[in-house]
Amino acid sequence: MSGRPARGAALVLVLWLIVLLTAVVGGYALVARTGHLQGRVETGQLQGDAVARAGLEYAVWRLNHPEPALRWHPDGRPYRWEYDGAQVEVRITDERGRVDLNRAPPQLLQALLQALGTDPGRAAALAAAIADWRGADGTPGPGAAGDAAYAAAGRAYGAKGAPFESAAELLQVLGIEPDDYRRLRPYVTVHSGLPQPEAAFAALPVLEALGVRDAALLVQLRGQAGGAGNPAAPDLQRPGADAASAAHLLQRAEGGAVRRGTYSIDSLARLPDGSRTVTRAVVRLQGTGAPGMAYMVLAWEEGASPQ
Template sequence: MNSRGAALVLVLWLVALLTTTIAAFALTARVEHLQGRTMGDMAAGQELAHAGVDYALSRMRGTPGQPAWHADGRPYRWQFADHRITLRIIDETGKVDLNQASPVLLQGLLRAVGAEQARAQQLAGAIMDWRDNDDLKQPGGGAESSDYAAAGYPYGAKNARFDSIGELQRVLGMDAALYAQLAPHITVFGAAQPNPRFAQGPVLTAMGLDAAVLLAQREREDAAAAIGDTAGGAMTASGSGTYSVDSRVMLVGERQAVTRAVVRLNPEGSAGAPYTVLRWEQGAAAK
C-alpha cells in the first residue's frame, strides 16, 4: 500500500506539473499573439499616419475646387481606410528660429511656456552663447564653455548654429520637461521674426501680441466650415513651403500611431518626390 500510495502521489505531482507547464505555455502563446497583433496594428497605423502626412501636404496647394488648408496648427480630420486621422500643419515661419531669434524673443517664448523670469533670462543667454562664435557670456546670463566644464559637462558651448531643435537639449540649464514645452514652437528652418499668421499662442505672446484675440479671430474665420471639410476654410495665400505636419491615427485601446515631420515642398512639376524630408519622427502615444 505504501508503494502504491507513493506512486499515486508521484502521478498526481506529474499531472499538476504538466498542467502548470501547459497553462504557462498557453499564457506565453497568448501574450506573444497579443504582442504580435499590437505590433502589427502599430505598423499599419504608422503607414496610415505616413499617408496622412502625404494627404496634408497635398492640401497645401489649393485649387479653385479645393482651397488650401491653413498652416496655423488648426486640426483637420481625414477618414481613410476606416480610420480617423487627425492632422495639424504649421508653417515653420510661424515658429521661433533658434538660429535667428533675438534674446528678447527667446526670453519671451521661455516665459510664455512657463519658465520663471530669472531662468528665462539665463537660458535665452545660453542659447545665444551656444550659437555665437565667441567666448563672451551674454549680459545678464548665458553659458560659455567654462560654465559647462564647471557643471561637469563633457562638452562646451558649440559656438555654431543649431543643426536641429533636439540640440537645444544640450544647452546648459535646459531639462526634458521644459524642452517638451518648447519643441512645438521652435525651428531651425524659420525666420528672424515669426509670421503671426501661422504662429501658435506661446509664440504670439512672445512677440508681444494678444494671443487670445488672434486665436479667437482664427476660430471665427473657420467657424463656417466643419473641421476637415473639403473646403478647409477660405483660400489662403501660399506659405513659405516648409511645414511641420503632425499626423495621428486612432487605434484600438485609445492608442495612437503618430508621425511628425518637417518637410519642404518641391516646386510643382519638378521631377522626383513632391517634398523633401527635413525631419521625420514616428512613434506611439496615448489619447
C-alpha cells in the same frame, strides 16, 4: 503485502506526472496567449503608423489642392479626416511661424520663454545661454553661460559656438531642463532662417512673444475656420482695429499662392479600438533633388508617443 508500497509509489509518481504536465500545458498556454496579445499590439501599432502616415501624405496634397478653397492652411489649425474607419487629426505649421533658434535675437527668445510661463529673470538667463550656444566666437555675452560655467556644472563640453542642428540640442544648453524643452519644442525651429517669425502662421505663445495685440482673436478665428478652411465671417465683422488685423493675418495664411516652403506636420491617428499613434515630420516642398518626390523629409518621428 509487499506489492502495496510499490503500487502506492506508482500512484504518487503518476500524480506528480499529472501535476508536471498540467504546469507544462499551462505555461505553454500562457506563452501562447502572451504572444497573441503582443501580436495584436504590434499589428495595431503598424496599422496606426500607416494611418498616421496616410494623414501626412494627405496633408501634403491638401496644402496645394487644385481648388484653392479646399486647401489646408499651415497655421496650426486642426483638420479632421476619416481613413479606413480611423479618425485622423492633422495640424500643419509653416516653419516661418516658429522662432528660429539660430536667428532669433535673445530678446525674442526671452519673450517666448516668458509667454510659456518662465520667470522673467530665468527666461533672460536661458535666452542668453541659447544665444551663447550658437555663438561663433565662444565669448559669452552678458549673463550668458561660457565654457567655464559648463565645466563648473560638471559637463565635459562647453558652448557649441555653432548653429543648432535640431531643436533637441536645447537639452545640451546649460540651464535648459527637460520641462523647458517640452514647453519650447512646439514653437521653435532650425529651418526658417528668419530673425522674426511670420505672425500669420504663429501659435499663440509666439504671437504673444511678438507682441501681437489680436493674438487670442486670431487663434479663435483659426479654430472656427479649421473645418472648412474659410474665414469665419461673423467674427470678422466685429468692430475694432484688432479684429481687422486678425482678419488680415488669417487671410495671409489662407493665401492662394502655390506653397513651396518648409512645413511641420502632426498627424494623429485614432483607431476604432481607441489606440492612438502620432507621426510628426518636417518636410520641404521644394528642392527635393529627386524626380517624382513630392517633398524632402528634414525630420521624422513616429509612434504611440514620440518625443
